[in-house]
Amino acid sequence: MQTTHDTLFRALADPTRRALFERLCRDGEKTVGDLTARAGVSQPVVSKHLVVLKQAGLVRDRHEGRHTHYSAQLRALAPLIDWTSQMTGFWENRFDDLENLLKRMDQ
């Protein structure tokens, strides 16, 4: 069985792949060429990583001529936030800032 959490965590576990996603989050829509220029790996590798991110729902692609524009899909992170929330009991207790959360997490 392949759960949503599986695909999400696995997609974000690889440093190269996570870096791609982070860049799309920070800098917005980018083409494969743009991403490849700073990824440190070859273009086919970037494409393969983008496939994985897309299958996890973390990115969207938009075709425009011979360019393919990719953008981050933040809503795909919802299960991850929900999971950590469940683990830490975050939402049940409705902490409203990081300080309190960290305090609670110190045991």
Place this chain on the structure above:
Amino acid sequence: MQTTHDTLFRALADPTRRALFERLCRDGEKTVGDLTARAGVSQPVVSKHLVVLKQAGLVRDRHEGRHTHYSAQLRALAPLIDWTSQMTGFWENRFDDLENLLKRMDQ
């Protein structure tokens, strides 16, 4: 280079390993035997997974006679929460419930 996010995401990417951590979060401290009984894999495999979780800081172990008790270390999830927060712009905007966050994440 091996970052904190790497070890965290990688540790949680495996379903068996994540299940172990989830169980420790829900049910509290457990021995290796307890965990093995429901893990669906052999005892050595459970031990190996626990090593990975421990190296990621996600669990603590306590030795008591021939038993080893493991427990979840919630504070280890902090970097993960921080990361998702940065990606979604959560903390900058100080949303106070999941509804608002989800709404914002719908593009």
Place this chain on the structure above:
DNA sequence: GCGATCCATATCCATATGGCTATGGGTTAT
């Protein structure tokens, strides 16, 4: 003391994974 129990480590194996190069389809430019 001795066997049984608990757990960690060692070894092995099959598969998954992440990188590369080669290639080809589609698109733009000349």
Place this chain on the structure above:
DNA sequence: ATAACCCATAGCCATATGGATATGGATCGC
């Protein structure tokens, strides 16, 4: 039309990974 460009797919390969079994050290019960 043809060349150049962008990107995806197809192989290929080395390594990482998750599983199993075998074993051994430490501890408890008898």
